[in-house]
Structure formats: structure tokens, C-alpha cells
Amino acid sequence: MSRYNFAYLDEQTKRMIRRAVLKAVAVPGYQVPFGSREMPLSYGWGTGGVQVTASVIGPTDVLKVIDQGADDTTNAVSIRKFFERTTGVATTTRTEAATLIQTRHRIPETPLRVGQIVVFQVPIPEPLRWLEPREAETRKMHALEEYGVMYVRLYEDITRHGRVAQTYEYPVIVDGRYLMRPSPIPKFDNPKLDRSPALMLFGAGREKRIYAVPPWTSVKSLDFDDHPFEIEHWDRPCALCGATSVFLDELIVDDKGGRLFICSDTDFCSRRRAASDPIPGR
Amino acid sequence: MNATVDDRPLLSVRGLGKHYGGRMGCRDVGFDLWSGEVLGIVGESGSGKTTVLNCLSGRVAADAGQVGYTKADGSVVDMRRLDESARRRLLRTEWGVVHQHARDGLRMGVTAGANVGERLMALGARHYGRVRGRALDWLARVEIAESRIDDLPETFSGGMLQRLQIARNLVTEPRLVLMDEPTGGLDVSVQARLLDLLRGLVDDLGLSAVIVTHDLAVARLLANRLLVMRGGEVVESGLTDQVLDDPQHPYAQLLVSSVLQP
Amino acid sequence: MYVAVKGGERAIDNAHRLLAEERRGDPAVAELSLAQIDQQLALAVDRVMTEGSLYDRALAALAVKQSRGDLIEAIFLLRAYRTTLPRLGVSLPLDTDAMVVGRRVSAIFKDVPGGQILGPTFDYTHRLLDFELAHLCAESPTGPMQAEEADAAAPVPRVMDLLDREGLIESEPPASEEAPVGDLTREPLTFPAARDVRLQNLARGDEGFLLAMGYATQRGYGRNHPFAGEIRQGEVAVTLAPEEVGFPIEVATITVTECQMVNQFKGSATAPAQFTRGYGLAFGQAERKAMAMALVDRALRGRELGEDPASPTQDEEFVLSHSDNVEASGFVQHLKLPHYVDFQSELVLVRDLRAAHGSTAPR
Numbered sequence: 001m002s003r004y005n006f007a008y009l010d011e012q013t014k015r016m017i018r019r020a021v022l023k024a025v026a027v028p029g030y031q032v033p034f035g036s037r038e039m040p041l042s043y044g045w046g047t048g049g050v051q052v053t054a055s056v057i058g059p060t061d062v063l064k065v066i067d068q069g070a071d072d073t074t075n076a077v078s079i080r081k082f083f084e085r086t087t088g089v090a091t092t093t094r095t096e097a098a099t100l101i102q103t104r105h106r107i108p109e110t111p112l113r114v115g116q117i118v119v120f121q122v123p124i125p126e127p128l129r130w131l132e133p134r135e136a137e138t139r140k141m142h143a144l145e146e147y148g149v150m151y152v153r154l155y156e157d158i159t160r161h162g163r164v165a166q167t168y169e170y171p172v173i174v175d176g177r178y179l180m181r182p183s184p185i186p187k188f189d190n191p192k193l194d195r196s197p198a199l200m201l202f203g204a205g206r207e208k209r210i211y212a213v214p215p216w217t218s219v220k221s222l223d224f225d226d227h228p229f230e231i232e233h234w235d236r237p238c239a240l241c242g243a244t245s246v247f248l249d250e251l252i253v254d255d256k257g258g259r260l261f262i263c264s265d266t267d268f269c270s271r272r273r274a275a276s277d278p279i280p281g282r
Numbered sequence: 283m284n285a286t287v288d289d290r291p292l293l294s295v296r297g298l299g300k301h302y303g304g305r306m307g308c309r310d311v312g313f314d315l316w317s318g319e320v321l322g323i324v325g326e327s328g329s330g331k332t333t334v335l336n337c338l339s340g341r342v343a344a345d346a347g348q349v350g351y352t353k354a355d356g357s358v359v360d361m362r363r364l365d366e367s368a369r370r371r372l373l374r375t376e377w378g379v380v381h382q383h384a385r386d387g388l389r390m391g392v393t394a395g396a397n398v399g400e401r402l403m404a405l406g407a408r409h410y411g412r413v414r415g416r417a418l419d420w421l422a423r424v425e426i427a428e429s430r431i432d433d434l435p436e437t438f439s440g441g442m443l444q445r446l447q448i449a450r451n452l453v454t455e456p457r458l459v460l461m462d463e464p465t466g467g468l469d470v471s472v473q474a475r476l477l478d479l480l481r482g483l484v485d486d487l488g489l490s491a492v493i494v495t496h497d498l499a500v501a502r503l504l505a506n507r508l509l510v511m512r513g514g515e516v517v518e519s520g521l522t523d524q525v526l527d528d529p530q531h532p533y534a535q536l537l538v539s540s541v542l543q544p
Numbered sequence: 545m546y547v548a549v550k551g552g553e554r555a556i557d558n559a560h561r562l563l564a565e566e567r568r569g570d571p572a573v574a575e576l577s578l579a580q581i582d583q584q585l586a587l588a589v590d591r592v593m594t595e596g597s598l599y600d601r602a603l604a605a606l607a608v609k610q611s612r613g614d615l616i617e618a619i620f621l622l623r624a625y626r627t628t629l630p631r632l633g634v635s636l637p638l639d640t641d642a643m644v645v646g647r648r649v650s651a652i653f654k655d656v657p658g659g660q661i662l663g664p665t666f667d668y669t670h671r672l673l674d675f676e677l678a679h680l681c682a683e684s685p686t687g688p689m690q691a692e693e694a695d696a697a698a699p700v701p702r703v704m705d706l707l708d709r710e711g712l713i714e715s716e717p718p719a720s721e722e723a724p725v726g727d728l729t730r731e732p733l734t735f736p737a738a739r740d741v742r743l744q745n746l747a748r749g750d751e752g753f754l755l756a757m758g759y760a761t762q763r764g765y766g767r768n769h770p771f772a773g774e775i776r777q778g779e780v781a782v783t784l785a786p787e788e789v790g791f792p793i794e795v796a797t798i799t800v801t802e803c804q805m806v807n808q809f810k811g812s813a814t815a816p817a818q819f820t821r822g823y824g825l826a827f828g829q830a831e832r833k834a835m836a837m838a839l840v841d842r843a844l845r846g847r848e849l850g851e852d853p854a855s856p857t858q859d860e861e862f863v864l865s866h867s868d869n870v871e872a873s874g875f876v877q878h879l880k881l882p883h884y885v886d887f888q889s890e891l892v893l894v895r896d897l898r899a900a901h902g903s904t905a906p907r
Contacts, residue, residue, distance in 0.1 A: 004628065005628075008628075009627075010628070010630065013627075033731075033732040033734065034732060035729075035730045035731050035732060036732065037627040037729075038620070038623035038624045038626065038627045038870065039624060039627065040624045042620070042870075042873065042874035042877060042878065043870060043871045043873075043874030043875055043878075044871075044874035044875035044876075044877065044878030044881075045874060045878050045881065047874075067881070067882060068882045068883075068884055068885045069885060072551075072552045072553070073552055073882055074552045074555060074556055075881055075882070076552075077552040077553045077556055078556060081553070081556075104881075105883070105885045105886060106885055123875070123878065133861075134735075134861055135734075135735055135861060135865075136735045136736065136861065140366075143367070144366070144367045144370055144371075146370070146404065147404070148374075148400050148401065148403050148404025148405075149400070149404075151400075151403035151404070151408075152389070152392055152396045152399070152400050152403060155395070155396050155399060155403065155410060155413065155414075156392050156393060156396050158410055159393055159395060159396070159414075159432050160432075161897055162897075162900065165893065167886070167889035167890050167892070167893045168885075168886040168889045168890075169886075184883075184886050185885075186885055186886065186888070186889040187889065188889070206871045206874060206875055208732035208733075209732075223408075224408055224409060224410040224413075225408050225409045225410075226409050226410050226411050227410050232889060232892045233892075234892075247885065247888075248888075249884060249885070249888060250884075250888055250891065264885055264888075303850075
């Protein structure tokens, strides 16, 4: 039975990934190619995020892993166990207690702070991919800042639907220069990226790209002056904790179409309930 | 409107040459184009005229020669030596390229309005209403009904596609437009209408243009001066009326005399 | 009162236990040994080694067993294991000229020096299910076949050399000793891709995908008029020349299958006509893979041979980006992961759009 190195990857590989991360931090929003390794979980299931986390995690870190905002979805559980087994690092479900947060498709509702690192799992890093399938051409477009075609797409949405139809993976301009795809977070979460005190790292394992938004960097969602960027709204609060202005999951609770809307961020919701509930442990 | 009150030609080409393996595309082509002028390059297919146009825009890399262009700010650049970023920027701003087949110069999958507005948005226009307004203006100018602004080019006729392509290029008011057989493949009546439009636009906007055509009637209507090409080389050049009414070179004479008279 | 369903961790543990049970199957049935898989499902092992990019029959057999016979899953296991292995060095190029040939055929000449050696091939079998195989033999059949008198160990001359001597086929420029060879397991693929990286991508690529692409070229999607110049299977030595030692050391013997295709000739006014080549190489006895790889290799060389890329088979980005079945399997199957947050965003939009249209959304 062979023993694995701390966080599974060998030190050379971690160094290679950290070099890519440094390059990414130096050029915010730019996709840095890296030699992605086969990991014990499938491509498409977070190998990029796992490789980035494995390269930056240290023995004193406290790790939180979420998927769809929840700590207990199967993939989040699987990844958290992977790191427990290969690092022995402390894990938590509490956002404010974590130093390192690996996430799929959401940014926590609890405001982030200086010193925290958020690692995003990215399926398709290239924001221009659906407009231009060729990698050789999209690299050129980024280098030459030729983003007109993305605005054409927004124009078409407004023409056809009266509004921009992109609801998640909503494209942003980072630090006034690079067009970036912020991973499939709902556009609701885009404002959290703008000038965040935390370091945001993005890992795409299968596509072999790493990019980053350093702390306090401007991140602007694309829009038109007369059709400004808007986030989603719900007409009711969370049914469990009463929070408003948070992203709500929709649950079908009976076969007559009855539905319940509750916080997607399970940690946020449970702490709000604990704070407001005089009977502890309910 | 781009009047350069300048003694320098807008475009100054010397010794332009291109080989395709063993085959010659064009050789030792040179001319000056002044602001507000339209130069026609005529010849039969295989004469090298399209090669010259492609070398000017950089769509194809020439093997020899210089392509001097005087920018709006007065500086002169050699298009062949320009880095790709600057070349692509120029092609989106100060230059326009109208392809023979409109589909090559349009995005067939987006609306007419988006096609016309793209360059504006690429240059930083961020007001949907105003971009749409400019697109409407230009559709009117090229005589496409305003109601077609949200239609896909797939639904357009050949003549409309060509006019849409022209609008897409002219929306940034370029100083120089390269056109490759702009009336090629169109019905005669459609051609006539397009030529009228082009002539009007050239006059109104003071456009400079290089137009490649095998159709001498198009050349006569649009061009101030002509280059006659054959086998990759320029065999005669001069004022349009002079070349067409009194050709000197035997090939030019042959070309002119073989045009069917009504 | 809605109570959030918890217990994802327990669900996973139970799923793993169930998987282990299903993998074992009926306990009354004898358990598979790695030796049985290696010996009697040898071609499965060969494929897993080839696409797993790791030559180790025991590990590949283990992967086949652990994956319950799902070869793409087995390839994934082997690749993940390979990630953890330290790299000790880079071997010298395999000298397939010196191969101890077990099978060698050529379609372009009736007879060739060294002969046409059929070896253990399915080619001329009649595909009739052999029900004898349904029974376990009490004793093994007649012992191993005696090798023919012809010297099995003598190197077999290359058919391509025959063409080469006459100048009929393009020569493969010898790689300079110093030129670094690309490695996709270390560096990401970039376009345009050099041939060494393309070949590595194809060698690791899914056999089914390459087969389809190769087949497509034969049916006109980027046709390149292929002939099977030579296919050889056999053992070759793996040789390392470590700096500290200063001379080459043979460290292993492996079985490979190599295919050289002879393709559409090219010529021009300045250069006389010559045939062109396609190349395929795989671990073990993997003829279909090596042949398909050679067809696709040649199709992708269209760019450097001045061919008009009219077909997806000639589109480097298309072929090389989608040939890796571990990547493909992961991404296709990732759709099983929860996407309910993104879907929720879409629901909100569609409901809004419908409301704006006047239809009422269900509430």
C-alpha cells in the first residue's frame, strides 16, 4: 500500500501549479495554461479546483468545501474527505472559520475577509468559447483585447429577449483588461467578486487553465449603459431562516407542485436559525 | 468625412509581390492612391488582382514590397511590417474590406443590427439604444428597410447581403475601403442599384477605395484611375476614361474590345 | 416543517460498499485473479496500458478488475496512478527495426524479405461463437507451438526501406538529439501542435474515437489514399542512457504494435512525386488502434503537406481536443453533478420572460 505525499500531489507538481497561480495573480483574469495531472476524481468533477487547493493548502489551513452552496452535497463531501485523508488538515462548514474554501457554483453569503482564499471549480474557462470554438483564435482575441463579439452576443439577447439572457457564468472584465468567465456561479454572486478582500483562484483541470482575481481587484459584469447588469430577485424570504437578499434554492415538496424556497448557502442558513432560535439544538 | 489636406498619398505601394509555390500571384505591383480617389484594378480571372487586394489587407502575406499607409494621425506605416495587433485594429477602424461573397464578411448567425453595430461595440460603444440607432441610420443609407434590423442575414437576398456588408464596414467611417468584385454574382438590375449606392457613398463620404473587378462597366462607373493586370503584372495604368477609351497595351486593347456592346 | 436531507457522507460510503459487492458478484463464483486477466483478457490489458500511458501488465490487470471490466474506468485508474509516479528519466527512442517480430504483414507487396508472418490474429477466423470455450478445459491443449525454423530472433527488414531506397516515399527527418520531445502529461496542449505532441495525443487517445475518425477519412472526409505499408507486432527493448553511467542500459522488454501507412503521393513542378506517411504505435497487440492512429496522423499532417483542411478529421483542434476518453468521460458524466443553482437562475429568467410575455407562470 503506497503512501501519498501531503495533499496527494508531489512537490514538483505543486511547485509547477503555484508558478501558474503566481502568473495568474500577476495578470488578473488571464488564463494561464498549466500541466494538469490526472487526479483520483474525474475530469469535470473538480480536478482543477482540487489541484489548486492541493498546491496551496498547508498543515495549518482550515478547509471548507461546498457544492451548490451546501457542505453536504455528495461531491463536496467526497472532495472534503479526499483532503482529510491526504492532508489531515482541519475542516469546517463555517465560512468565517475557513482559511481556504473550495467551491462549485457559489460564493458564500457570509462576507469574506482578508487572508481567505476561495478556489473555484471551472468546467469551461474560456468566456469566448461559444462564440469562437478555436483555442488558437480566442487566445489572439484576448491578447488583442478584441471583445466586440461578446457585446454582439449581449446585443442579440436584448434584441431577442429585451434583456441579457446569461444567468450564470456571466462574463466579467477583470481589472479593466481581461474578459473572464467566473465559473458557473449565478450572476447573483458576481458582485461578490468585485473588490473582494479575499483571493479568488480558478482551476480548470480538464481544460488545463488557471486564472485569478487578486484581492481588491475590480470585477465588472458586462452590460450596456441603458441595460445595466441586474441580479436575480425572489419575492419571498428563506422559508427556514427568513433571510432576504440571498440566493434561494427551490424545493418541490409535494406532487401538487408545492414548493419551498430556502437558502442555498446551508452554513449561512443554519447559523441564522441558531442565532434566532432560543432553543439550542433544534 | 476624411479629407487629408496633405501632399502624401493615402496608400503608397511599391514592388508588391506574392508567390504561391511555383505559381506567381502578382509581381512588382506599385501605385499611389490619393485621398478621395477610387482605384480600379481590372483583369480577367487569374490576373492577380485579388492577390493584390489580399496583400494590401494582409489577409495573405506578401513576399516582397511595401504597403505604405498614411494614418489619420498623419503618421505613415508599412502595413507589411505592422504587428498583428495594430494591423487588426486598423482593419476595424480606418480600413474596410468588402468581400466578394458577402457571407465571408458578415456574421450570418446574428441580426443585421448586430452586424452593423459590432465594430462600434468593439471600439467601446456601450449604449444599446445608440448602437441600435446608428445601425438603423446605416441600414437606411444602404437602402435596407428598417424593419429588417432584427432579421438574420440568412433571410436576405444577395444584393441585400452585399449592402449589409457595406454598412458593416462603413459604420466606423473608414478612410480606405478595399472591395473585391462588389457586384459579383448579382443580377444586373441589382448590380446597377448597388453601383449607384456605392458611387453615392464614395462621393458623400469622400471615401478612398481600391476596387477589384473584371467588369469594365463597374470600373468605368466607380473608378477614377485603373490598373490593368495580366499574369500577375500591371500592363497599363492611367485615368479610367483614358485607359478604357484609348488603351495602349495590346492586352488592354483586347480586354476593352471584348466587352460586349449593347 | 421541511428538514434538509443530510447524510451525503453516509450515502457515499454505502454506495462504495454496494459497488464492492457488485464487483465481486456471486461469492459462489471463483474470484478473478490478476494473472487470469493478464493472460486471458490480454487485449483488454493492452488497451488499458496504451491509453493509460503506462506499461505494467499487473497494474493494468488490477485496473481492469477494479473497474469491473469498464475499460475507460480502468484507463482512468491507471492514469491517476501514473500521476503519483516519480519520473526517473527518458528512454532512447524504441528501435522497432530490431523488434523480435511475432506478427508482420504488408499489404503493398505480395512478398517481402522476412516474409508475411501472420502471428496470432483474429483476421482469418470465422466469427462463429466457439462453444468449446464455454467449458473449462480439464487439461491444457497441446503445448506451445514450436517456432518455425526461420530465425524468429533475426530482425525483419522494413518494407518502407524498400520504398525509401528508391526515393519513392518521403523521408522522415531524423530528430536532432537535442530537440526536446513534447510531453502532454507535463505540459498542456497548445495549437498549432507539433507532430510529436499530436502523436502522443493520438497514442493516448480513445480507440473508438480514432477508429471513427480513421474510418471517416476512408469514406471521403479527408481521404488520403492509405495502404498498409507494414504492420509489425513484437518485443522491443526499452533502453535508458543515464548521464551518471554514460552508456545505454536495457531496462525492459515490452510488446508494441507499429503501423506504417503509405499514403497519397505528393508532387509539384519543383519536387518529384513521393508517397507520404502515417504512423501508429500502441502497447501490446493493438492493431486496430495502431492502424486508426496512422490514418488520423496522416490526416492531421494535412497542414504541413499543404492540403486544404476540408474535413473535421483534418482539423487538429477538433481531433486532438476530443480524443482523450478520460477527459471526455469526466465531462460528459459531470452532468450528473448537482446543477440546481444554475438551473434555478435559468428558471428565474424563463419565468420572468414568460411573465413579460403575458403567460402566467405556475405558482
